[in-house]
Amino acid sequence: MVVSRFAPSPTGYLHIGGARTALFCMLMAKRNNGKFLLRIEDTDQKRNTPTATNQVMADMKWLGIEWDEGPDCGGPNGPYKQSERLDIYNKYIKQLLDEGKAYYCFDTPEELQKMRDEAQAAKKAFIYKRPEVLPSEVEAEQAAAAGKPVVVRMAMPDSDIVVSDLVRGEVTFQAGSFSDFVIRKSDGFPTYHLACVVDDELMGITHIFRGQEHLMNTPSHQVLQDALGFRRPTYAHMSITVSEGGGKLSKRERSKALAKAIGADSSIDHKALAKVGELTDVELADYLAGESTPDAPQITKMAEFIGLHLPEINVVDFKAAGYLPEALVNFIALLGWSSPTGQEIMTFDDLVNNFDESRFNKTNSLFDRKKLIAFNTEHMKLVSPEKLLEHFKAYLAAKESPMGELDDATLAELLRISEGARTLEDVENKCNFIMLKADTIVFDEKAYKKVMAKDGVAEILEEVRDRFNAIDDWQGPALHKVIEDMCVEKEIGMGKVAQPIRVAITGTMVSPAIDASLVMLGKEETISRIENAIAEIRS
RNA sequence: GCUCCCUUCGUCUAGUCAGGUCUAGGACACGGGCUUUUCAUGCCCGCGACACGGGUUCGAAUCCCGUAGGGAGUACCA
Numbered sequence: 001m002v003v004s005r006f007a008p009s010p011t012g013y014l015h016i017g018g019a020r021t022a023l024f025c026m027l028m029a030k031r032n033n034g035k036f037l038l039r040i041e042d043t044d045q046k047r048n049t050p051t052a053t054n055q056v057m058a059d060m061k062w063l064g065i066e067w068d069e070g071p072d073c074g075g076p077n078g079p080y081k082q083s084e085r086l087d088i089y090n091k092y093i094k095q096l097l098d099e100g101k102a103y104y105c106f107d108t109p110e111e112l113q114k115m116r117d118e119a120q121a122a123k124k125a126f127i128y129k130r131p132e133v134l135p136s137e138v139e140a141e142q143a144a145a146a147g148k149p150v151v152v153r154m155a156m157p158d159s160d161i162v163v164s165d166l167v168r169g170e171v172t173f174q175a176g177s178f179s180d181f182v183i184r185k186s187d188g189f190p191t192y193h194l195a196c197v198v199d200d201e202l203m204g205i206t207h208i209f210r211g212q213e214h215l216m217n218t219p220s221h222q223v224l225q226d227a228l229g230f231r232r233p234t235y236a237h238m239s240i241t242v243s244e245g246g247g248k249l250s251k252r253e254r255s256k257a258l259a260k261a262i263g264a265d266s267s268i269d270h271k272a273l274a275k276v277g278e279l280t281d282v283e284l285a286d287y288l289a290g291e292s293t294p295d296a297p298q299i300t301k302m303a304e305f306i307g308l309h310l311p312e313i314n315v316v317d318f319k320a321a322g323y324l325p326e327a328l329v330n331f332i333a334l335l336g337w338s339s340p341t342g343q344e345i346m347t348f349d350d351l352v353n354n355f356d357e358s359r360f361n362k363t364n365s366l367f368d369r370k371k372l373i374a375f376n377t378e379h380m381k382l383v384s385p386e387k388l389l390e391h392f393k394a395y396l397a398a399k400e401s402p403m404g405e406l407d408d409a410t411l412a413e414l415l416r417i418s419e420g421a422r423t424l425e426d427v428e429n430k431c432n433f434i435m436l437k438a439d440t441i442v443f444d445e446k447a448y449k450k451v452m453a454k455d456g457v458a459e460i461l462e463e464v465r466d467r468f469n470a471i472d473d474w475q476g477p478a479l480h481k482v483i484e485d486m487c488v489e490k491e492i493g494m495g496k497v498a499q500p501i502r503v504a505i506t507g508t509m510v511s512p513a514i515d516a517s518l519v520m521l522g523k524e525e526t527i528s529r530i531e532n533a534i535a536e537i538r539s
Numbered sequence: 540g541c542u543c544c545c546u547u548c549g550u551c552u553a554g555u556c557a558g559g560u561c562u563a564g565g566a567c568a569c570g571g572g573c574u575u576u577u578c579a580u581g582c583c584c585g586c587g588a589c590a591c592g593g594g595u596u597c598g599a600a601u602c603c604c605g606u607a608g609g610g611a612g613u614a615c616c617a
Contacts, residue, residue: 009617044616109615116613125541125613151615168544169556177542185615192617216543216612239545240611331551334566338552344566361552364610368550371567377580420580430578451577483576498576510578 002034004207006060006067007196009041010052013314014059016367017211017241020332024209024238026065027333027355037203038070040081041196043189053081059315062394063325064348077203082195089190092198092228093152093183097137101155101227102183103130104140106148127179130155149186154193154224156180161219166236167360173219181220197221201230207357209236212364236357239336239364254313258303259288268306277302312369320398322425323372324391327379331372335365345378377422388415395424402435403428410520417516433506434520438528441507443536451503458537460486461500465530474523479515504533 006022008014014022029036038057042048057072069075079085096102105128107115119126130153135143144150156178163171183194190198200208215237225232262268274284277298287294294302300317312318318328330346338361339346339354346354380388389412396404396411403411414434418427433441443452451457467482483497490496498514505526511517518526 007617011617041617047616105615107615112615120540123540149615171543173543179613182615187615189615191615196617211611212544213611214617217617237544242610334551336551342553342565344552363545363552365552366550368567371551374567381580418579420578422579426579447577487576494576496576502577506577508577512578514576 002029002032002206003037003204004029004034004209005037005039005200005203005205006065007039007041007199008056009044009047009192010056011047011049012052012055013316014056015314016312016318016332018056019059019063019065019315019328020241020335021210021238022060022065023063023329023333023351024236024337024355025207026067027351028207028209028357029068030352031355034206035068036066037075037077037205038067038080039199039203040071040083041192042081042083043192043195045083045187045189055316062319063315063329065329082190082199085195085199086189088202089184089195089198093190093194096154096183096227097152099227100134102152103134103155103180104137104143105151105153105182106135106140106143108149125177125179127177128153128181130180151182151186152184153180154183154220154227156220156223161222163215163218163222163235165215165218166234166357167238167362168215171215178219178223183224193217193220194224197224197228197230200233201225201228205233207236208233209238209357212237212240236360238360239362241332241335241367242364243367254303254317255287255294255299258299261303261306262288265306273302273305276305316398319395322395322423322428323376324379324383324388324424326383327372327376330379331375335367336361336363345375345382347382373422377420380421380423381419385412385415392424392427396428399428401428403432413520414512417512417520430510430512431520433508433511433517436507438525438532441505441529441532443503443533444508447503447507447509451499451509452533452537457500458534460497461504461530461534461537464497464501465527465534468523468527468530471523474519476515476519479518483514500533501530505529 004025006018006025008018008022026036028034038060040053042053053071057070060067067073069077069080071078071080074080082089093102097104115128116126140150157175159175161173161175161178163173165171181193182191184190199205218235218237222232224230262270262273270284271281274281277284277294278301279287279294279298283294300320312321315328319325326348329348329351333346333351334344338359339350340356340359341354343350343354383391389408392411392415393404393408395401406414414431415427418430421427421430463486464482467486468479471478471482483494483501486492486497487494499509502511502514502517503509505511505517505521512520521529
């Protein structure tokens with residue numbers, strides 16, 4: 001049976017690269033009627049954040065990536081958090097130590113740095129020099145008592161290592177290029193390498209899909225597997241996704257973009273900004289000087305404050321930007337992978353049915369947001385109205401939009417009349433006028449100049465008002481007829497009538513179809529907005 | 540520096556393993572047009588690539604060698 005796993009370290013929100021890895025792991029399991037596990041790799045006590053695990057799980061669920069076993073739902077292979085499995089790792093580390101396949105070291109960070117500098121100066125790769133005589137258990141205890149850091153290193157063989165990879169074929173690593181690596185840190189926790197190999201064996205993982213950044217780790221993992229008598233899973237090291245700015249898509253990208261924007265605009269009030277970002281003035285200054293990085297939510301808040309659109313990196317960013325999970329999933333699936341059918345727009349089920357692990361490609365791909373928008377537009381039309389409403393509500397909640405207070409029927413109607421919108425944010429923007437009050441409408445300067453500041457507009461609006469007043473049945477067809485009649489009688493184009501109405505009721509040049517918009521607004525509100533617009537023009 | 544990986548339109552890619560059906564296909568973007576009461580949507584047309592240099596072969600995007608460029612890793616992070 002196929003068993004795959006996604007094993008994030010809980011350091012923050014799920015980012016788009018992680019989502020892609022998780023997706024393919026899940027697809028592999030689903031396609032083969034296997035199992036997909038979620039394992040939390042929290043062996044770095046410094047970097048872990050307490051809320052990250054829940055954030056990652058929430059992001060995965062939003063995307064529709066569900067797991068069969070994991071920290072929340074349990075399973076026969078638990079616990080699924082590495083920090084709860086220390087006894088297991090220690091058992092294997094002891095075995096390795098006893099068999100002389102691993103050994104103790106007591107180097108300080110400074111000593112290690114010196115060795116690295118020397119290797120660099122000699123233009124050679126740094127390879128840890130294994131002592132002729134391995135330290136004994138007693139010596140390790142003495143070193144620890146003397147306050148020295150005690151770690152355990154794995155002894156690497158002096159022979160070529162071949163990694164067999166689904167994406168890259170057989171990759172040979174030359175003998176002599178391996179350095180004995182740490183498997184247990186001085187704080188007693190295992191390193192990623194050891195914990196990962198042990199858990200993959202114990203959990204029966206058959207397929208490991210991960211980013212290309214792990215390819216260089218695989219020889220080490222294989223040595224561990226061989227030393228412990230473990231089975232070897234099938235590996236696929238997928239190409240990575242780079243950002244438009246170049247380089248790996250990373251969390252740092254947003255923080256950098258914000259700092260740059262703040263630096264470029266001297267009119268920004270730093271005190272107010274610090275308050276918005278929940279930072280002290282000093283912390284903000286440190287951040288701008290490049291000495292520290294605030295947390296992701298604070299960065300988002302500050303960007304909103306200065307009106308900056310940040311590049312989306314985390315799954316939640318895409319959610320808040322109004323993308324559909326179906327579109328995001330479809331889009332990231334096509335980064336470094338293609339369907340054997342050639343199909344591009346795919347539902348979740350299509351992805352499962354078309355998944356083929358032999359169709360990964362080797363080249364890094366650039367994350368093109370414009371193509372994502374195109375995919376989103378397609379999926380806005382594909383998902384059912386019920387599903388779309390569900391996503392719209394989640395979006396409004398994530399953004400804390402006032403529109404979230406509207407009832408389901410109204411929201412569903414907004415979605416319906418916004419057909420053709422590219423993102424949920426477009427729907428929100430387009431329909432925002434219904435949240436306003438007649439006296440809070442602010443006319444967009446360009447819209448006013450282009451549509452309202454023309455001869456005869458006030459007269460047209462007056463006539464529209466009078467004719468609207470005469471309508472009893474405030475429905476689309478009746479409204480449409482009024483506008484059409486006026487155009488015919490006056491021998492003018494639809495735009496000459498509809499546009500002033502649009503600007504009058506929204507303050508902007510963008511809205512859903514005019515009759516649908518008027519129906520949403522109601523007769524009274526429409527007329528009072530038109531009155532206000534007439535008064536504004538006359539003044 | 541060292542180790543490993545990669546290289547087809549601006550971008551994502553098909554084709555490369557099994558050389559001819561490839562005057563290289565699709566999608567997004569872009570340009571133009573049509574539809575439209577706005578923004579979108581929809582429809583049509585166009586632009587546009589085998590990194591470079593050598594081989595092998597009757598024939599190379601595809602196989603081999605080299606060059607250039609890009610990426611990843613180089614931690615008591617994962």
